[in-house]
Structures are given as structure tokens and as C-alpha cells.
Amino acid sequence: MADDVPGTKSHHEESSLDQLYRDVIFEHYRRPHNKGVIEGAEIVTKGNNPVCGDRVTVYGKIKDGKLDEVRFEGKACAICMASSSMMTEAVQGKSLSDAGAVADRFKAMMRNEVPFEPLPEVPDIEALEGVRKFSVRVKCATLAWTTLKNGILEYQAGRRGESSTEVSCTTD
Amino acid sequence: MSSRTTANELKTVISAPVESAEGSHCHLCAQCHLDAECVRRDFPILHQKVNGGKQLVYLDSAATSQKPRQVIEAMTRYYEFSNANVHRGLHVLAERATEIYESARGKVEKFINAERPEEIVWTKNASEALNLVAHGYGRKFLKAGDEILVSHMEHHSNLVPWHLLAKDKGCLVKGVKLKPDGTLDLEHLDQLLASGKVKIVALTHVSNVLGTINPIAKISTKVHAAGAVFVVDGCQSAPHLPVDVRTLGADFYAFSGHKMCGPTGIGVLYGRYELLDNMDPFLGGGEMIEEVRVDSSTYKEPPLRFEAGTPPIAETAGMAAAVDYLSRIGMNEIRTHEKELLRYALEKMTKIKGLKVHGPLDVELRSGVISFEFDDIHAHDIAHSLDVDHGVAVRAGHHCAQPLMEWLDAASTARLSVYMYTTKAEIDVLVEGLKKIRERFQAA
Numbered sequence: 001m002a003d004d005v006p007g008t009k010s011h012h013e014e015s016s017l018d019q020l021y022r023d024v025i026f027e028h029y030r031r032p033h034n035k036g037v038i039e040g041a042e043i044v045t046k047g048n049n050p051v052c053g054d055r056v057t058v059y060g061k062i063k064d065g066k067l068d069e070v071r072f073e074g075k076a077c078a079i080c081m082a083s084s085s086m087m088t089e090a091v092q093g094k095s096l097s098d099a100g101a102v103a104d105r106f107k108a109m110m111r112n113e114v115p116f117e118p119l120p121e122v123p124d125i126e127a128l129e130g131v132r133k134f135s136v137r138v139k140c141a142t143l144a145w146t147t148l149k150n151g152i153l154e155y156q157a158g159r160r161g162e163s164s165t166e167v168s169c170t171t172d
Numbered sequence: 173m174s175s176r177t178t179a180n181e182l183k184t185v186i187s188a189p190v191e192s193a194e195g196s197h198c199h200l201c202a203q204c205h206l207d208a209e210c211v212r213r214d215f216p217i218l219h220q221k222v223n224g225g226k227q228l229v230y231l232d233s234a235a236t237s238q239k240p241r242q243v244i245e246a247m248t249r250y251y252e253f254s255n256a257n258v259h260r261g262l263h264v265l266a267e268r269a270t271e272i273y274e275s276a277r278g279k280v281e282k283f284i285n286a287e288r289p290e291e292i293v294w295t296k297n298a299s300e301a302l303n304l305v306a307h308g309y310g311r312k313f314l315k316a317g318d319e320i321l322v323s324h325m326e327h328h329s330n331l332v333p334w335h336l337l338a339k340d341k342g343c344l345v346k347g348v349k350l351k352p353d354g355t356l357d358l359e360h361l362d363q364l365l366a367s368g369k370v371k372i373v374a375l376t377h378v379s380n381v382l383g384t385i386n387p388i389a390k391i392s393t394k395v396h397a398a399g400a401v402f403v404v405d406g407c408q409s410a411p412h413l414p415v416d417v418r419t420l421g422a423d424f425y426a427f428s429g430h431k432m433c434g435p436t437g438i439g440v441l442y443g444r445y446e447l448l449d450n451m452d453p454f455l456g457g458g459e460m461i462e463e464v465r466v467d468s469s470t471y472k473e474p475p476l477r478f479e480a481g482t483p484p485i486a487e488t489a490g491m492a493a494a495v496d497y498l499s500r501i502g503m504n505e506i507r508t509h510e511k512e513l514l515r516y517a518l519e520k521m522t523k524i525k526g527l528k529v530h531g532p533l534d535v536e537l538r539s540g541v542i543s544f545e546f547d548d549i550h551a552h553d554i555a556h557s558l559d560v561d562h563g564v565a566v567r568a569g570h571h572c573a574q575p576l577m578e579w580l581d582a583a584s585t586a587r588l589s590v591y592m593y594t595t596k597a598e599i600d601v602l603v604e605g606l607k608k609i610r611e612r613f614q615a616a
Binding site: 016017020021026050051052053054055075076078079080086134136137140 | 224257550551552553556557560561568569570574577582584612613
């Protein structure tokens, strides 16, 4: 039979794993920023991708309507861990609505709905651009952002404190 | 790969006139052992390169098996020569289709040594088969306070139907624990059976994560002594081990077609006739009725009572070809081949530093699946890297067995699974791939 079925993109140089596992991603994976629990956080939201087993919990401390501190905990793949780490940096100090908008914009970029532009707050996000070539991994990159957004909505809906909801990324 | 089927050859084969499933070449070479290289000639899909010229290495047969051309051709032939609805037409095609449909039932009956063909019910998959038992038997015979036993190594499809039943009837579902080596704790089973309230015991024959082969025959004696009905999930056993439902003592035995070289969209429920005969229908509709009035209806005898609507017919032609194919090679041969592969893979994998294999290490106690964890590298990274860099297909995740993942204290594992067409050379590709992945992740 023919090599690589015609019509499907072959992965050759273009999308080898080197494009996915960039050094910056490994740096965040090995030494994630803002990893840990925030006691008494107003936002505590779990995100779970049952298909591949990625699990994160996002914590947000709110002060004067802003995300004063954002942290995450989790057991997940390199892409998910790195993206979670970058997410905490991207939204730290932002108002809830700005943070939600950043999360939406990031997800839209990862899904190729808008052009990829690194966020000024976190230049490292540029390293996640290659993930878009691997459709099965896009959900890994968006999990923490979806989880944060969900937590913000929960909070705004008045469910404060210990509320913790399960976000399934299977349909996201 | 000495035998790469070209696209043209494949076209010729498919459009060729009816060819016997007995085929022309042998699968059992001089020493009467299964020759995987020879078997592979029958599986067109295996002969392709993926991800930039890498030979496909398919190690995910526990999720679904690949199909030999005999099965693919049988289904094509059915559509080209015999397609019609079954059990209702008076024309020649309807007769042919009905003959194909019912003779396939007979083949499955013999394949698992049921007592009569009426004990074989066609379903759309194994999940439907288990739901059928929960609904048709459970809802009719269980009452509040009754207990249903499952185990911590069950696939969700052998848990959720019982949860639904328990919720509906006020029953209790209890799980048999596992021993540290990943085998069932039979003492715990005895304790649970001693309550005297257990009406159904639903266990898997082979774990889809650990590969553990449960001692079904031994367990059935205990289950029956306690007066319960024994439901066995045979999804991972029917394709890989010789199965004799009467020796096993299963009252119900469910399995799917697509994991045993057959098509998707078809499953099998074996049930002892006496039990099936006393059960209520699961789905209502055409084919399963005797007489219908506006306000009531009566139902056919098993198995048709449980086959409402137009069933998967081409799929039964595929199932018949699959059963013929497996029988011709021989289930003992397949098991021997897989044990040899397991031994080989376990020896190589347990030598890799940081690699942890789940489940029993004795190949006599396990079937051809190996779930593993590798250092702290997430299973998703492992599976994706094996695919992109090495053309190796494995599964990663919770394998639809979340209670078991909890027991393993793992959010996910990577899993390889083998079949009759798997070679030692493919295991080598996997092992080399794993070493490369560690290099990538360690260098980071």
C-alpha cells in the first residue's frame, strides 16, 4: 500500500515532535510557575479530561474584583502542565472579565479560529503554537484555561468558596 | 514485511469472485505454530506507512482488532449478492439474507460451545448485551434489598447497567476487591456472597487493563452455590482464549464482534435458554413480536424476542467469517502465540529502568494486554510520542475502567495489546520507542 494515505497530511519535518515539545514547554513542565494550593481561595475549580487522564485544579484568590493570585495543581501531560503554568501568569492581577476574555482568546487561537499571536503578558505562550498541528493535543493545552473560565463563571453566578465543579474537556 | 499488499492487489482481491474463507495459504507452518508474518498477509490495513514513512505498528487490538480480508470480503459479498431484510420476505434475497443471519448464529454457538443456537442473541455491541441482561432479567427478577456483585477491575460497560438497575429497583452494588498482584480476591468474593442477598454476579473474564484472566469456572461454582446468576463479560477473552461457556459455567456471556476480527456494530449475548425464555424483552419493535394489537402485544421466543427492528445483517456475515477465520487458525494457537509475545514483551519492558508494569507477571494468569507507567511521563505524552515518532499505536487514558485506575492510584496508564498478527519485531519497535521518549524527556 502507498506510504501515507493521499490527502492526509504527512508529519515529516513540518510537524515532528520537536515542534510540539519545545524547550520552553519542558521548562514549564519541569518547573511549573504558580503550582500549589491557595487556602481559602474564592475560586476552586477542577478540570478533567477523562479521555487522556489530564487533571488540574485551578485556584483563584480574588481581591477588589481582581485575580490577586492564581495557582494550579494537577497531574497531567507535558503540554497541559506547561499551558497551566502559562495560564497562571497570563491572568494574574487581571479583572475577572479581562481574565475570562484572555482565556477565551487563548482557546480560540489554539483551535485555529483566530491567528496565533503570543500574549504580551506571557511571551512563552509562543511555544504552544506548534500544538495546533496536533489536534489530539489541543484539549491538553486548553484544559486549564477552560477550567479557569468555568471557575470565574461559577464565582460570578454566586457560587463562592468551596464550590468545585468538574469540567469535562471531551466536548470542549 | 515480506508481503506488502499493493493497492492494486487489494482491489483485485476485493473485486474477485467469491473466495472461500479457507483461503489458499497456511497459517500454521512446519512446526504447526501460528506464523504471524503469514497471518499478516490477510490484514490489508497493517501494510501501510504512517507519520512520514514509518511502518505502522498496531498495538491497540484490545480497543478494536483489525479485520482480515476474509471478513471484509464476506460483508462486501453480502451487499453485492444477498442484501435483503431478514425473517420477513418471501423472495430469494430475503431467504439468502435470513440464511446468512441464522447460520452465523450457529457458528457463534459452536465457537463458544453453547447448547443450541437459540442461546445466541445478536446485539449491537457488548454494552447492549449487558444492558439487555440488566433490563430483561434484572428488572424482572430483582427486588429492593437484593445485591449485585461486580469487581474493581470491571469496564464501565459492566458497571453502569448494574448501577441503573440498582437505582431503579433499590438494590445494592458491591465490588469484589483485588489482591496486590491484580487478581481477584476470592476470599472477599466468598464474604460478599455469604450475605445471602446476592442475586447477580457480573465479572469480566479478562481485565482490559491488567490482562488478568479470572478463574471463571471456579467462581461460577461459588456463585451458583449462593443461588445467584453469573454474568460474564467476555470482550477481552472471546477473541483471545478458547471459550466454552458450559465449562465456564456462565449463565450469560457477552462479547463484541469488532474485538475478534469481526465488524463493528455487532455484539453477542449468550444466555442459558431457560433464563432467556423467562426474560422480558429489552427493546420493542419489529421482528420481536408475535401478535400486536393497538393496546398490547405478545412476543416471540428467544432469541428473536431480543432482536427488535432490522438487525445488523451484513455484520453477521462478517461475524461468521471472523469465527471461521479464528477457528481455522485455532484459539489454542492464538493463545500460545500471545503468551509467547507477552513473555517477550514483559521480559524486555521490565528491564527498562523506571517502567512499571501493572497486573500479574505470570503469563499463565494474564492475556495479551500490558498497562504500564513510565517514570513520571504522562501516558498521553507516551502514546502520542510513540505514534508520531515511531508509528506505534497504543492506548492511553483510563481505559473505561475508572474504579480500577483508582485502585492503581493512576490517573491514566499507557496500554499495549497484541493479537495473532503481532510480531516480536513490533515489540522491539515499541521498546526502542520508549527508550527514545525517555531520552527526550530526560534531556529536558
